Amino acid sequence: MTGGPLPDPTGGTPADGPVARLAGLVGALREHGFGIGTGETVDAGLALEAVGFADRGLMREALAATLLHGERQRPVFDRVFDLYFPATVTGGGTGRQGDAGGDGGGTDLSALRDRIAQALAAGDTALLDRLAAEAVAGFGGYGSGPGTDGWSSHQTLSRLRPETLLARVRTARTPAGQDPDFTDRLLDDEIRRAIEGFRERVRTEARRRVAELRGRDEVARRAVASTPDRVDFLLAGREQLDELRVTVRPLARKLATRLTARRRRAARGEIDLRRTLRGSLSTGGVPVRPVLRRRRPGRPELVLLCDVSGSVAGFAQFTMALVQALRDQFSRVRVFAFVNRVDEVTDFLVPGAADPAGLGERILAEARVTGWHGQSDYGTAFDEFVERYADALGPRTVVFVLGDARTNRADPRTESLRLIADRARRVHWLNPEQPALWGTGDSVAPLYAELVDMRPCRNARRLGELIGRLLPV
Numbered sequence: 001m002t003g004g005p006l007p008d009p010t011g012g013t014p015a016d017g018p019v020a021r022l023a024g025l026v027g028a029l030r031e032h033g034f035g036i037g038t039g040e041t042v043d044a045g046l047a048l049e050a051v052g053f054a055d056r057g058l059m060r061e062a063l064a065a066t067l068l069h070g071e072r073q074r075p076v077f078d079r080v081f082d083l084y085f086p087a088t089v090t091g092g093g094t095g096r097q098g099d100a101g102g103d104g105g106g107t108d109l110s111a112l113r114d115r116i117a118q119a120l121a122a123g124d125t126a127l128l129d130r131l132a133a134e135a136v137a138g139f140g141g142y143g144s145g146p147g148t149d150g151w152s153s154h155q156t157l158s159r160l161r162p163e164t165l166l167a168r169v170r171t172a173r174t175p176a177g178q179d180p181d182f183t184d185r186l187l188d189d190e191i192r193r194a195i196e197g198f199r200e201r202v203r204t205e206a207r208r209r210v211a212e213l214r215g216r217d218e219v220a221r222r223a224v225a226s227t228p229d230r231v232d233f234l235l236a237g238r239e240q241l242d243e244l245r246v247t248v249r250p251l252a253r254k255l256a257t258r259l260t261a262r263r264r265r266a267a268r269g270e271i272d273l274r275r276t277l278r279g280s281l282s283t284g285g286v287p288v289r290p291v292l293r294r295r296r297p298g299r300p301e302l303v304l305l306c307d308v309s310g311s312v313a314g315f316a317q318f319t320m321a322l323v324q325a326l327r328d329q330f331s332r333v334r335v336f337a338f339v340n341r342v343d344e345v346t347d348f349l350v351p352g353a354a355d356p357a358g359l360g361e362r363i364l365a366e367a368r369v370t371g372w373h374g375q376s377d378y379g380t381a382f383d384e385f386v387e388r389y390a391d392a393l394g395p396r397t398v399v400f401v402l403g404d405a406r407t408n409r410a411d412p413r414t415e416s417l418r419l420i421a422d423r424a425r426r427v428h429w430l431n432p433e434q435p436a437l438w439g440t441g442d443s444v445a446p447l448y449a450e451l452v453d454m455r456p457c458r459n460a461r462r463l464g465e466l467i468g469r470l471l472p473v
Helices: 018-031 038-051 056-067 071-084 109-122 125-139 153-160 162-173 180-214 216-222 238-245 248-267 273-283 310-325 359-366 378-392 414-423 445-449 460-470
Strands: 301-307 332-338 342-344 397-402 426-431 453-456
Touching: 018 038, 018 056, 018 071, 018 216, 038 056, 056 071, 071 180, 071 216, 109 125, 109 153, 109 162, 109 180, 125 153, 125 180, 153 180, 162 180, 180 216, 238 310, 248 310, 248 460, 301 310, 301 378, 310 332, 310 359, 310 397, 310 460, 332 378, 342 378, 378 414, 414 426, 414 445, 426 445, 426 460, 445 453, 453 460
Parallel strands: 301 332, 301 397, 397 426, 426 453
Antiparallel strands: 332 342
């Protein structure tokens, strides 16, 4: 940076100064998958130098403008920023927010709720920041040590119950003489947003205090929710899956570019050693002109065999949508869904719709994927697939099986999976469970892994990596 070291108006030590905090921020964001290079880090330092440290909001926006590559990264960035540049720290110095209430003995819960309601009604964000700090200090501490072993936003919010303040805030904000019913309809959504904003302030303050105890880097890595593409498929809720589906098209474009480049390189072929050595006789044995084996043009056929039951359904639906967006990369794509029966659902994936509305519900309602019970039965599904859809397999077919290999104690019938592996060019099994769980309970993953290539695939980022690496060209 051209202007020399960043100033530290608070007199903080270099180890905790603005440069160290910026480096920590960048490192934490990289841990969450942000692609931040050296040049962008330098730009961020220059931006901080330009805007100064007096206005924390301006600092936040300057860093976001220089470090982020998309709006979907913003929620993670904001939480990490609050750890490395908390509201009580200016320019990298250290400091603590007022610990009003101590361990809770001097904080009156009812009075604090009254003050929170008044601040919400007035829209006083500065006061809400102070009240969030007071609430965590008074009701968020836990442990049996001389001070506290940690801070919990969940514990604080369960005591405060700010969501129950809606009616009180609505009454305070209703103009005199105005119809309350009309006001209710106008204000309720706005008040709910304000309450959720206060809840997030409490979470931020709890993370800040935990960071003081355990270190910012550890908290930034473990206590900040990741971007949607790093959310565990099996733990993702409906809202997170909805956010994740927005990433289908960008991920598909990236994978298509990667596959096209691989196909272009592979089309040149490998060196034909015998013909190269024969041609080198005219140049004294020096292989000046390598002779290549030309590959036959052609694209692979793809078959998806997807468990659409229970918690693995979101994983299967996302992968179906991703493959649909990649359809042009294959000569043929066929998609099959199963619970304990298997049915072809290729026609359910509408061309051009990377995120088909209600895909999972439609498959369960219209496709024949269940028999007399609704539990997964991989063995029966594999048997039926071999019996009804053996024509989908061939020497150019790559099969992806998607599921957790939990059979609910049913016969795994490995002979059918072995037959699928023998008839296809290659079979890859993507399992959304972590390997430590394979073979536990009703999982027969180790048994199936002896027959096909089984790999853990717990989030969208890993799915993209595996598809880009495993698909033939």
